[in-house]
Amino acid sequence: MSSKEIRARIVDYSLEDGSLKRSLDLREILTGKRVISCYHYGEGAAAICDDGSISFLSLIGEVLLTTRVKGEDRLGTVPDLVCHTPEGLFVLVHFPSLMSTSLSISVLDSRGETVFHLDGLTRVSTTGSGSKVIALGSSGRAGQETLHLFDLSGGKVNTFSTVIEKTRSYTLSSSGKYILALHESAGGGFGVAMYSLDE
Incomplete structure (x- = not known):
């Protein structure tokens, strides 16, 4: 950063x-x-x-x-802006402290108030639409993680989450509607899965 x-x-x-x-x-x-x-x-x-x-x-x-941002202290990293919406919502991501191994995401409104906050994330990216953000985080289950979708349309934060197999890497479709994920199986092989961001 x-x-x-x-x-x-x-x-x-x-x-x-x-x-x-x-x-x-x-x-x-x-x-x-x-x-x-x-x-x-x-x-x-x-x-x-x-x-x-x-x-x-x-x-x-x-x-x-x-x-x-919520949880930010003098030893934390400077937040990066992931995206902002015409309604004045700002999505920021940062490490809450220099020793942190996971990311935190905060959504601030134009008054500077934190309207949404989530810790324990590993990756955060936009879908290209400007109003949707996806993130991966711990699910608390071995070999699995949680896929989060944050929909910021209309000036509100709507969240959707689902547990998926642990993802080695992923890419977004050009339309921003699907995620193509590469999973590593317990046996050492690889599998590919596609997830819809509209559901």
């Missing part, structure tokens, strides 16, 4: 003649912080800083609030 600082600005242009109305440097707004990523949502912007904090700003540069 990169912590390289970026130069980010909030720029406002006139819709009448294209002239520059406002240009704000986030380094001047978020003094003492190093911005490593910035994203637009609805009527504002969200900036992720290298201290693990997330600041939500209005388009005139007002800091609405600064928050952290």
Whole structure:
């Protein structure tokens, strides 16, 4: 997870003649912080800083609030943004501490409130649709794991989970509707299974 600082600005242009109305440097707004990523949502912007904090700003540069993902501490890794939705939901993934071997996922709304959180994940990826996220995590059963699907459409988090054979690797179909998974059997062989993300 990169912590390289970026130069980010909030720029406002006139819709009448294209002239520059406002240009704000986030380094001047978020003094003492190093911005490593910035994203637009609805009527504002969200900036992720290298201290693990997330600041939500209005388009005139007002800091609405600064928050952290649930479970994040000073020793945790800086969260990565997996995706965000037009309704203002942000999906972030991070290791909750430097000693963690599993990932945590948090969904924040545009007020910075955590509306969903889940620990114990091994892999997280998007389906390409922008509103669905898939993740693999422990099932508590030998040779199996849990496949999670998070549907963020409509500004809400709907979750679906099922237990599958432990997955060595997987790939998403070009449509984003199916997962093709490679399983390793107890006998040392391999098997392939396809899972629908619409069910």
